[in-house]
Each structure stands twice: as structure tokens, then as C-alpha cells.
Amino acid sequence: MIAMTVRDRIIIGVMGASACDAAVDALAADVGRLIAKRGAVLLCGGRGGVMEAAARGANEAGGLTIGILKDTHRKGCKVNPYIEIALRTGLGDARNWINVCAADALIAIAGGWGTLSEIALAKKINKPVVLLGSWKLQASPAVDPLPTADTAEQAVELAFSLIEPVDEA
């Protein structure tokens, strides 16, 4: 029997706060839409704000959406209505670590402290992360500046270009 095997799909994480203004919402939706159009899976924290906008964009473009949630159970777990796979982790805010590991590359949009934790954890383990109107960071001693984009198109283009090559063996 010949079984059809699959290669697991590229996953792009979009990180951002659970509340945002209309301009950031539109930007995040564009990012989500572009990720879906390139055939990748959209991963986010599954809640509102940037996460919901990105998931909405991807969902409307026919893409698969994953939300990484803090909860242990479906009951009481708030998920935005554009998430097809709600992945409950039971880790509380430690689920930010899962966001970072599960994505092939991350795009951080605006964002609060949770987003900053994801940017930092991504850099800690050399996972590509692109900033789109997000944090400005200055370390002592200095660190190389992070890849930064001005538009949704640039951000998605940059994120895909930074993914570690997959062996086709």
C-alpha cells in the first residue's frame, strides 16, 4: 500500500496584545491574510486584539488558524471566533514559550509585555522574529538590531525569508 505522507506545514506566529486600535487591527489582519495566501498556518495566542485580527485575516483568506491558549479545558476558555484549532496548554502565561517554539518564524505587531516576552524568548533560542511597529529595545551591552518591517507585506516577506531551511532528505 502506498500511503500518502505529508510534510508538516510551515507555521507563522503573529504576536500582539489582546487589545489594539483600528489601524493595528487592520495591519494584523493583513499580516494574517498574507500568511494564509502563502499556504502557511497562522498561529497566535487565540485571544482578542492583534490575535483576533490576524486570525480573522487568515481565516477569511481560507487559511488554517491555531490559537495557543492558557487554559486546561474548553469551559471558561475564551477563544476568538476565527480560531479553528484551539490548542489548550494549561500553562497560563507560560504558553508564550509554546508560541515561540511552535512557530517557524514570528511577527510581533505593536504589543505589550507578553509580546515582548515572546520577542525575547525567540531571540534567546534563535527563532526568527520580525518587528512591525513593535518594541524599541536597547541593551547594555548592545545587541544587533532586530529585523523590522514597515508594512504587512514586508513583515511577511521577511518572516518567510528567515525560516531555517528544511532538509528535503
Add this chain to the structure above:
Amino acid sequence: MIAMTVRDRIIIGVMGASACDAAVDALAADVGRLIAKRGAVLLCGGRGGVMEAAARGANEAGGLTIGILKDTHRKGCKVNPYIEIALRTGLGDARNWINVCAADALIAIAGGWGTLSEIALAKKINKPVVLLGSWKLQASPAVDPLPTADTAEQAVELAFSLIEPVDEA
């Protein structure tokens, strides 16, 4: 604008060891196939043995398969070829906790110590778990016996029947 919203999909976890004999392989594949046929997502640990057989069954029946992996990066991460969504967690064996939280119900097939940890963690947080030729457990003080199935059909039927009802609000 009317956006089409989705309800996040039912996820059934199939737990079992990374090596198994042909009979257990066939059983796990049947379980995977039946889960897919009911429209649910198959979740497993993403590796070989029972996990691969269940994913193969689900994949061949056209279902979506998720593997919850120990790794942080794609590089060096072994995934069975029937996993469409490889969800890297960077948690090592602590990812067993994610298997339990992420699934709406679990089916444990045969299985080693990792499987036992998932059975126990599931019971700890009142997540439904069905045993299919798996561990026999005796506690002091005694605990209620776990739901047990003799066939793949029974196991899947039982697992779906035990899922906590979802409010349609």
C-alpha cells in the same frame, strides 16, 4: 461585513508508546481513522509506534493530524510522516501535559510510562480518558475504574460520549 466565524474543532488525543507490535499498530490506525471520520482532529505525540499508526489512520481518512513535540526547532526534530501540524513545545517530556490539556478526550492504547503519565494527568484534571488494552491500575485508597474499551469502535464512541458539552451560546 459578515465574517464567517468558526467554532474550534473537537480534538481527540491518542496516547501510546513510540514502539508497538503489528496488532497494536492496526488498532491505533483504526482509532485514528474513526476519529477522522467523525470530523475530529487527531492529536498525538508526533513520534512513532502508536502515535504514527493513529496519525496514519486519520491522515488516510482525510483528517487533520497534530503532533505535540518535545523540541524547540524543526532541525533535529523527528516527526512521523502523517503529521500535518507539528506543534513544537520546547518542553521535553513535559509536553505530555499539553497532550492532556489540548485534547477534549484521550484514548490510551497499550502504552508505556509516558502513556501512564498522560492517563494520570488527565484524571487529575477530570479530562475524559478511555483505556484500550492499556494499563491496569489499582490504588490505595481505591479509585473508580477507568472507562475501558475492547475495540477501536468502542473506544472512539466512548471518548466522544465523554466530552464535556459545549455551550452553543
Add this chain to the structure above:
Amino acid sequence: MIAMTVRDRIIIGVMGASACDAAVDALAADVGRLIAKRGAVLLCGGRGGVMEAAARGANEAGGLTIGILKDTHRKGCKVNPYIEIALRTGLGDARNWINVCAADALIAIAGGWGTLSEIALAKKINKPVVLLGSWKLQASPAVDPLPTADTAEQAVELAFSLIEPVDEA
């Protein structure tokens, strides 16, 4: 300058349910006391029942006690009054994994599902675990029986004997 360096101390984990009868309480207290008398640190889940009894025994014998807790903050976090170091993990029940990793050896006393998860996770990563009136387990395929003790003295003796040797390099 000559700095006095320390070797980090041996840590023995005592696992058990958050409620227990008087006989199990006395047994756990004896185990805690014997661990302290051997100069090791007592680690437990920090709550009541077996955890409290073991911590009380160790504390009364002048030993150091660590409780690994589910919470993120001091506020609202219940700790038994014999814990000197309350280590909050913010992991919920996933903190059972920390119990297993943090201990050099584990003693499981009676116990419920949480205890069983710790036994299984310990075996999964080859961490020594001794059963004292705890679960009876039967796997398919069969697994080697776990080290079992009949008394507190035996359990502690066995636990120390199973610790992986530390290089004195």
C-alpha cells in the same frame, strides 16, 4: 581570596495526595524526618495531606523543606506551615513535572492521580522512585516492578541507594 564553594544538596521528593488518614500521615512524617536526619532536603508539592506530613516530619527534625506550588503569586497560594521555601511555578498541575525533575529520588506514599503522574513521569525519565503503600500497576506489555518498601526506613534507605552517583571531579 578563597571562596567557600558548596555542592548543591541532595533533594528527596515525597509525593502523595493532599488528604490522607492518620496512619498515612504518620508514615509520611516518618519519611520526612528520616530524610532530614540524613541531611537531605525534603521536596513536596507544598500542600496538605501527605505533603504536609512529610514537611512536618522534616521540619521538626531540623531539615530544609521545599514546596513546589502551582501558583504565580504569594496571594491566594495555600502553603502548608512546614514549608520553608515555597517555590511558586505558575504551572498549575504541570508542576508535577518539576517535582520529578527537581528531586534526586522520589518516594510515593499512598496517593491519587497526581501521585501516579509523578511515578510515571519519573519512570519516563529514569528518575528513581520508591513506592510505599502506593499504586499497583500492570502494563501491557509488562514492565519491571517498581522498587517497593514496607516501612518509612526501608523507603528512605532504598531512595538514597538509587540516587545516581555524583562525580566528585
Add this chain to the structure above:
Amino acid sequence: MIAMTVRDRIIIGVMGASACDAAVDALAADVGRLIAKRGAVLLCGGRGGVMEAAARGANEAGGLTIGILKDTHRKGCKVNPYIEIALRTGLGDARNWINVCAADALIAIAGGWGTLSEIALAKKINKPVVLLGSWKLQASPAVDPLPTADTAEQAVELAFSLIEPVDEA
């Protein structure tokens, strides 16, 4: 019988990179020493650089030191020689989350991406964090500036002042 109960001890986390220059080393040692002199437990990541310097300072002042490590086992786990309690977590870099939850307040000294992740996670859950020559951060939308110290004395004073009050009930 009157059992002597304990209140679990105040824990101050010192976060910083695993390599640092002599000036930062001296600063971190001072911070560790001052924490110990105030009777609190010093918690760090257990490795070199800032973590080792802080632990050395605390250890030389007679304080208790805890290192939160990435590993599952003693074997192969590098711990600096001033750590009395090596708490292995088996979580890899996700152990940064434990650092944040386990401490009553955090002091970030200089520091790389790991330190930044701890600053951000601390802010995410409203855990006090004091910066001592560490990251300069600018968010959009803006966030309140973090408490910043110029000397070890100031940093320790500030950290203790920010700890959430403990009910003496």
C-alpha cells in the same frame, strides 16, 4: 504537641546573562550579599556570569541560594559552585517563567535576551522587577517606565519595597 511552624521565606530573584565583565560581576555580588544580609533567599538561573556573581555574594554573606536550572538530571547539569539548592526543572529555557513566578521580586542586572524575557514575563503578571543597568525599553503604545536603580543598595531597597504585602492572618 506544639509544632513550630514556619512562614515561607522571602525570595529575591537576580536575573542576568551567563557571562559578564568585572564591573557587572562586582555589582551582582553586591546585590547578592545585600539580599542575604536582609535574610532573604537568593534565586537565580544557577549558571555563570551574573547568576554566579549574585550567588557568590549571597553565599559569602551566609545566605541561602537557589538555582533554577534547565535540566532534568544532575548528570551533565552545570551549576555554579555557590548554589546550595539546585532546582532542576526539565523545562529548558522555559525555566525563565519559573524564575519569575518563584521570586517575590526580581532584580535584572545588565542582561541579554533571557533577562529581557524575565523582565517582560514579570511585568506581564505584575511581579515587581527592578532594572540595574539593564535594558532600555520603548513600547508603542507607551508603557510606564520600569523601576530603575543606580547602585546595588538602591536596587535591593527598591525590590524589597515593591514586594506585595503578606497577610499575617
